[in-house]
Amino acid sequence: MATSPHEEETGTNTSLIQARTKVLTLINVFAIAPERQQELVDVLVEATEQTMRHLPGFVSANIHTSHDGQRVVNYAQWRSREDFEAMLQSSEARPHMARAAELAEFDPILCEVAYVDHA
């Protein structure tokens, strides 16, 4: 039912990027038609709120919109690669991933944080 970010979630929530942790980072870049960018954001927010955040090992989802309208990037964090793989296999997650796949091409990058420099 989530359609747009709620104040209490986007206003106060903060994700952390730190090097040398065991957190798995998934950087998922979606290519989208600009007129459907918001629709894709809504699908990803709904997936997060209905399903992902309730699965074991969920750390964060951070959904970015490109200025040119042609991309959406989900910078997601999971406690471990095992938790992430279990999510991929879960019957709850699959319909959300299928909906996103109907809307956009995506390129998921599994990675770790090698270096952080903050001013």
Add this chain to the structure above:
Amino acid sequence: MATSPHEEETGTNTSLIQARTKVLTLINVFAIAPERQQELVDVLVEATEQTMRHLPGFVSANIHTSHDGQRVVNYAQWRSREDFEAMLQSSEARPHMARAAELAEFDPILCEVAYVDHA
């Protein structure tokens, strides 16, 4: 001179992802041959330490290595789009960007944070 992350920088530094801020996020995805992944990380770390962090509006650089060895992602934050554009024009930044471009194809995505959900 930087060759690898220094303990004092990666051990204690933390970047924050928050929605509804004016921060510009640059998600730069580099495609690289796996045997040169570490070399590219070193180039980006050096660029950050020698130059980027000293430019006005630098907030953070967060360099990620993909598990398959084929990508490096710099999740960078600048105070504003204007600061980022000024960096692109600066004579100090250009040699670093040229070195990275010699090593890898890259796809910079300028974006903002639309939504954050943290467990």
